[in-house]
Amino acid sequence: MKHRYLACFLAPSVLLAIATTPALAQDTSPAAQIEAFSLEAGRAADAExxxxxxxxxHSGGKPDTPSCTTCHTMDPTKGGQARTGKPIEPMASSVNPARFTDSAKITKxxxxxxxxxxxxxxxxGEKADVLAWLNSL
Amino acid sequence: MVRLLTALALGTAALLAPALAGAQDTPPSPEAQFTEECSACHLAFPAFFLPKESWSAIMNDLPNHFGEDASLDNDAMTAIEGYLVKHAARSNRRAFRKYDLETAPPLRITELGWFVHEHSNEVSRAAKKRAGTMTNCAACHRGAERGYFDDD
Known part of the structure; x- marks a missing residue:
């Protein structure tokens, strides 16, 4: 009896806590983003x-950052490093599940x-392709 | 027992109320935005290192931020500039005397006279190599993220 009462009060509280905390980010998934960018591009994503x-x-950008690999390295399953020396978490969603789950961050x-x-x-199209590759590793 | 459970339920509700309100559309505080955005790439350098003129110049040229695009949406930019200006160093400090703050304020903390002087002789080559860049304060100053640098 005692336990049933407790469960009645605690279960909704726990559910509420779970529902409210991650609401700030984590509003999308790699698959959903790839689909959205593909739709916008009017073609399927091409991981290769x-x-x-x-x-x-590339050319046309800022001289200190000619490539994605300047900071992210050639292997997205490993961490990279910003020009400031600060570590960057791996880009591949298989080793870093937090990647591509926050649409504001992706846009920014x-x-x-x-x-x-x-x-x-x-x-x-470029965004769809890159995400498809990073999500396939 | 009922009284205990009622108290428990009320307590939980009281604890959750602010969280629920916060989850709706109140943006994080300017200080929280400053920490979140600026520390994405480097230490969130304390506002007291530069005068407000410097912070405004930096915040208004984020697409060209020391060789990279660090642009923000307008709301975040305004909030963070406001925070930095509010907590900036006084513009009449000796360190800024050689600058025309209105037209060419200092943009790099590492160029300020006192910074160069403090780091010129006592930082070993090995320490510099380990830090990688002079903007990597936390490589040597363990309290850097809390704004504490007097540990040398």
Whole structure:
């Protein structure tokens, strides 16, 4: 009897706590993002193209950041390092499940990093491709 | 027993109420936004290192932030600039005397006279190599993230 009462009061509290805490981020998933970018691009995501794009040296951006690999290294399953010396968590969602689960972060970092590396925003197709590759490793 | 459970339920409700309100649409405090955004790439350098003119100049040129695009949305930018300006160093301090703060305020803490002086002789080559860059304060100053640098 005692336990049933406790459960009645505690279960909703615990559920509420769970429901309220992660509501701030974690509003999307890698698959949902890939689908959204593909839809916007009007074509399917191409992981191989994303790999080539990520590993390539680009021009048109800022001189200190010619490639995604400048900070993220050639292996997205490993951590990288910002130019400031600060570690960057791995980009591959298989080793870092928190990746690509916060739409505001995805928007912010694609905007910043595409502009730093390419001197322009990335297209929806490029974003779909890169995410498809990072989500396939 | 009933009284105990009622108290428990009320207590839980009281604890959850602010969390529920916060989860709706109240943005994080300017200080929380400053810490979150600025420490994404480097130590969130304490506002007291630079005058308000410097912080405004930095915050208004985030797409060209020391070689990278560090742009923010307008709300975050305004909130963080407000926080930095509010807690900035006094503009009339000796350290800033050689600058024309209105047109060319200092943008790098590492260029300030006292900073160069403090680090010129006592930082070993090994320590510099370990830190990688002079902006990596926490490599040597363990209290850097709390704004404490007097540990040398």
């Amino acid at each position: 193209a994303g790999k080539a794009f990520f590993l390539a040296s 970092w694609f905007r910043r990093n595409c502009n730093s590396v390419l001197g322009r925003e990335c297209t929806a």
